[in-house]
Amino acid sequence: MPTTPSRTAGGTSRRRRGPRTWLAALPLLAFTGLCFGLPLGAIAFGAVTRTDPADGATRLTGEHLARSLQGPYLGSLIGSVQLSALTALIGGVLGVLIAQVVVTSRSTALRSAALTASGVLANFGGVPLAFAFIATVGISGVVTQLADLTSLGWSLYSFTGLTVVYLYFLIPLMVLVIAPALEGLRPQWREAAQNSGASGRQFWRHVGLPVLAPSLLGGFVLLFGTAFAAHATAAALVGGSVPLVTLKIADALAGNVLTGQENVALALGLDMILIAGLVMAVYLPLQRRSARWLR
Amino acid sequence: MAAMTPTAPDTEAPTRTPAQRRTASRPRSGASRGTGIWRGAVLALTGAYFLVPLLASFVFTVHVPGQGITFEAYTELLSADGFTESLLLSLGLAAATIALSLLLAVPALVAVRIGSPRLRPVVEIMCMLPLVVPPIALVTGITTVLRWGPEHLSRTPLYQTFLAVQNEKFPVVLVLAYTVLALPFVYRSLDAGLRAVDVPTLVEAARSCGASWPYVVLRVLLPNLRASIAGAAFLTLALVLGEFTIASLLGFQPFAVWIVSISGAQARMSVAVSVLSLLITWLLLLALSRAGTAPSTAAAAPATTSRKES
Numbered sequence: 001m002p003t004t005p006s007r008t009a010g011g012t013s014r015r016r017r018g019p020r021t022w023l024a025a026l027p028l029l030a031f032t033g034l035c036f037g038l039p040l041g042a043i044a045f046g047a048v049t050r051t052d053p054a055d056g057a058t059r060l061t062g063e064h065l066a067r068s069l070q071g072p073y074l075g076s077l078i079g080s081v082q083l084s085a086l087t088a089l090i091g092g093v094l095g096v097l098i099a100q101v102v103v104t105s106r107s108t109a110l111r112s113a114a115l116t117a118s119g120v121l122a123n124f125g126g127v128p129l130a131f132a133f134i135a136t137v138g139i140s141g142v143v144t145q146l147a148d149l150t151s152l153g154w155s156l157y158s159f160t161g162l163t164v165v166y167l168y169f170l171i172p173l174m175v176l177v178i179a180p181a182l183e184g185l186r187p188q189w190r191e192a193a194q195n196s197g198a199s200g201r202q203f204w205r206h207v208g209l210p211v212l213a214p215s216l217l218g219g220f221v222l223l224f225g226t227a228f229a230a231h232a233t234a235a236a237l238v239g240g241s242v243p244l245v246t247l248k249i250a251d252a253l254a255g256n257v258l259t260g261q262e263n264v265a266l267a268l269g270l271d272m273i274l275i276a277g278l279v280m281a282v283y284l285p286l287q288r289r290s291a292r293w294l295r
Numbered sequence: 296m297a298a299m300t301p302t303a304p305d306t307e308a309p310t311r312t313p314a315q316r317r318t319a320s321r322p323r324s325g326a327s328r329g330t331g332i333w334r335g336a337v338l339a340l341t342g343a344y345f346l347v348p349l350l351a352s353f354v355f356t357v358h359v360p361g362q363g364i365t366f367e368a369y370t371e372l373l374s375a376d377g378f379t380e381s382l383l384l385s386l387g388l389a390a391a392t393i394a395l396s397l398l399l400a401v402p403a404l405v406a407v408r409i410g411s412p413r414l415r416p417v418v419e420i421m422c423m424l425p426l427v428v429p430p431i432a433l434v435t436g437i438t439t440v441l442r443w444g445p446e447h448l449s450r451t452p453l454y455q456t457f458l459a460v461q462n463e464k465f466p467v468v469l470v471l472a473y474t475v476l477a478l479p480f481v482y483r484s485l486d487a488g489l490r491a492v493d494v495p496t497l498v499e500a501a502r503s504c505g506a507s508w509p510y511v512v513l514r515v516l517l518p519n520l521r522a523s524i525a526g527a528a529f530l531t532l533a534l535v536l537g538e539f540t541i542a543s544l545l546g547f548q549p550f551a552v553w554i555v556s557i558s559g560a561q562a563r564m565s566v567a568v569s570v571l572s573l574l575i576t577w578l579l580l581l582a583l584s585r586a587g588t589a590p591s592t593a594a595a596a597p598a599t600t601s602r603k604e605s
Binding site: 021022023024025027028029031032035036038039040041042043046097098101105110116117119120121123124125126127128129131132133134135136137141142143167168171228229231232235236246249250253254262265266268269270272273276277280 | 337341347348349351356358398399400405406411418421422424426427428430431432433436437438440443472533537539543544555565566568569577580581
């Protein structure tokens with residue numbers, strides 16, 4: 001009895017305040033349109049147009065995009081993709097290993113400590129991380145001096161060095177992403193497989209991996225995107241000795257370069273957005289798919 | 296009663312569990328010892344990899360070769376050129392960013408929950424899109440837009456806005472950019488908080504009790520969202536304190552940019568500041584994860600007590 005009147009009351013009041021609630025979302029939409037849409041539009045517009053300094057006319061051109069895919073710029077894009085793919089692969093594998101050890105351990109203290117630490121470490125990037133590694137394994141770093149790493153051919157300011165540094169925040173990120181999926185693998189499934197005579201390998205081949213696959217791939221893609229977009233760590237660490245697209249963009253923006261060069265920076269920015277967009281287009285559906293199995 | 300309950304299972308347990316454990320573990324005790332070693336090795340290596348840089352950084356800051364242990368890198372910080380200014384700038388930017396992002400996101404998300412569910416995908420996409428755009432790409436767009444000021448708008452009142460936005464003392468443009476970067480985190484945090492409470496019912500109940508709209512939002516909804524608002528604020532604070540790319544390319548000098556600028560001349564101090572900023576960020580995030588788990592433990596507590604009683 002009491003539910004019926006309240007439901008109609010809610011219905012009418014909802015109809016009445018419909019337009020007003022719509023207004024409450026307006027500032028957010030206007031803000032993102034202005035402060036996010038405008039720069040994006042500027043990137044897209046600048047990447048495909050050229051303003052003639054003589055007559056001030058703006059014409060469409062594919063020149064900047066073409067140049068962003070040539071020579072040192074192409075090299076930096078390839079370098080970024082290689083570094084991101086390598087670190088995402090290593091970070092993904094190690095992250096899964098660690099998460100599996102943590103998830104299957106009987107100690108809940110270890111589990112909560114590891115997950116909290118992962119949450120904290122995954123947010124640790126940028127300048128402080130770079131300096132921590134410089135102090136540790138840089139030229140005059142503590143471990144470098146102790147273990148005499150320089151004579152072993154070690155250099156932090158290289159592709160390998162960057163890989164080691166990036167793994168510091170990528171591994172915890174993978175642990176965070178994959179731990180719920182590993183926890184979602186019910187022991188009952190394993191028991192069911194064993195009772196029907198499946199070996200451990202068969203269980204992983206036909207049950208474990210198919211269930212985990214979206215999360216694994218999603219985690220890899222997320223790590224790739226994170227490594228791809230990282231700039232501060234690399235900027236504080238290597239400056240320009242490793243070709244990375246983020247460093248090239250920063251060079252083109254910061255230095256007083258030739259006219260037209262800033263349009264190449266915009267074109268590189270557009271290239272990055274396209275690659276990152278591709279990554280997210282893979283990641284989001286995968287995340288949704290794995291959420292269906294693992295809850 | 297209280298003395299009896301723990302003893303009862305204790306007397307029962309030894310008679311059952313050893314036998315069970317023996318039958319369960321005997322067939323593959325060798326295998327489990329092997330996985331135990333493997334498990335320990337993985338954990339030890341992981342621990343070393345994540346702890347050594349932190350310990351080494353600390354040693355680096357306090358140990359000067361030939362001089363021994365000194366804490367000068369830390370004590371000289373306060374008097375260092377630009378330290379207070381850049382830190383205050385970063386904190387001010389963080390406060391403004393938190394305020395702006397909450398002011399924009401809270402009404403929008405609440406509105407989408409109670410009145411306009413059809414807007415929801417739009418709001419979600421708008422808030423999550425910044426994840427797709429790397430900060431360095433965003434900053435190329437921002438510099439281009441800022442250049443329009445002097446190039447096209449120098450005769451219009453908008454030009455003054457462009458200048459004011461780039462004020463050295465308080466660069467509003469950074470607040471705007473940081474708000475864009477923070478939106479995905481703010482959205483996720485608030486969305487999770489709103490999911491946990493039944494907003495339409497709460498609002499209807501408050502409204503039928505005669506509460507005004509401001510009262511509903513301020514006294515009914517916000518207290519329920521306290522944890523997720525705090526979470527969003529913490530994440531935004533950590534993001535702004537550590538942000539380097541946008542600030543350095545737009546030519547401002549908040550905290551992260553200042554650390555890099557002194558690293559050439561005072562390497563020890565730059566590492567010391569990094570260690571400190573790490574500790575501060577970690578404490579913030581730890582507090583956040585505590586706050587995040589608090590409701591679930593509170594919810595779990597009645598269940599465990601009731602089980603104990605039965």
